[in-house]
Amino acid sequence: MAQNPRDIRNRIRGIRNIGQVTGAMDMVASSRLRRAQASAQAARPYAQRIHEILQEVAAACPALEQHPLLQRRPVHKACVVVFTSDKGLCGGYNSNVLNLAEKVAQGLTASETRFVVIGRKGIRHIRSLGLPIDQTFPAPGKEVDIQEISAIAKTLITGYVTHAYDEIHLVFSSFVSAMRTEPTHTLLLPLGTLSEAVEAGEDGGETPAPARKEIDFIFEPSVGKLADYLLPLYIEVLINRALLDSSASEHAARMVAMRNASENADELIKQLSKTYNRVRQASITTEILEVVSGAEAFHK
Incomplete structure (x- = not known):
């Protein structure tokens, strides 16, 4: 099939513009x-100190284990919290998280599973499947906002305390390195025992708290008041970690996708340039032959 040099040149120009973008x-x-x-x-020292305090309080006050956020109960209603992005062009970041979220929801024993979704991509996908969404939040912008963390935590804690949910699961992309992210599933609520909660935090990538000598605590005004403050704060730490990991994973996936696209554009430009030169050379050769043939015909 004959190729027009002008069309090839226009295509090279278009691909070069895309490569610049x-x-x-x-x-x-x-x-x-x-x-x-x-x-x-920067968030790790704060999270580590929360873990240390939980360890100390768990050892000093067994009565704290009776807090509602620590109590397990029969699971009739479950909630899956899905962390995705608002924007695309980030490779398989969103699809990997959403595929895991579907598997998690299908594997739950609860008679009813509902969703809380962060990010427009996840909202659109979950709705396309006809699955129930109770609450939506925008994905973090350039930085994770503490108000966003508090709003998500308040929604989930209220849902658990009021028995709207008997279990709450987080599904997000765990950031390992710029070249490696892993879709991750973790149980947020119930926390179980405090020792289990601390171990879960350590498994989530936080530095284990160092061994400390036993401390004789005096709780003011009461253990219950401490738990009402400390446990929601700990849940905010876990949500903050999921948001930070999701944000880093999104940017890493987009960086890799755009870098691959730029390299592919460069390679395609090289191939088209060779094609353009070959077609142009053939066109020039044809023109020369036509001129020579015309001259010979004129002399005859």
Whole structure:
């Protein structure tokens, strides 16, 4: 099939423009990834101290284990919290999380499973499946906002305490490195025992708290008041970790996708340039032959 040099040249120009866009998006994603990693690093000392306090309080006050957020009960209604992005162009980031969320929901023994979804991509997908969504939240912007964390935590804690949910599960993308992220499922509520809660936090990537000597605590005004403050705060820490990991994973996936797209654009431009040169050379050769043939015919 004959190819027009002008069409090839226009295609090269279009692909070069796309490559410039994907290259710029690669740089933006790289910058945001560094900020997300720095935010996750900065949050670790706070999370670690919460773990230490939970360890100390669990050892000093067994009565705290009776708090409603720690109590297990028969599971009739479950909630799956799904963390996705508002924007696309991030490879398989959203599809991997959503596939895991579907598997988690199908594997639950609850008679009813409902969803709380963060991010427009997840909202659109869950609704397309006809699954019930109780609450939606926007995905974090450039940085994770403490108000977003508090709003999500309040919704989930209220749902659990009022028996709207008997179990709450988190499904998000755990950030390992810029080149590796893993869809992750963890049980948020009930927390079980305090020792189980601390172990779950350590499994989630936090640094284990160092061994401490036994302390004789004096609780003011009461153990119940402490639990009412400390346990919701701990849940916010877990949600914050999921949001930070999700944000970093999204930027990492977008960086890799845009970098691959830029490299593919460069490779395609090279191939089209060779094709353009070959077609142009053939066109010039044809024109020369036509001129020579015309000259010979004229002399005859």
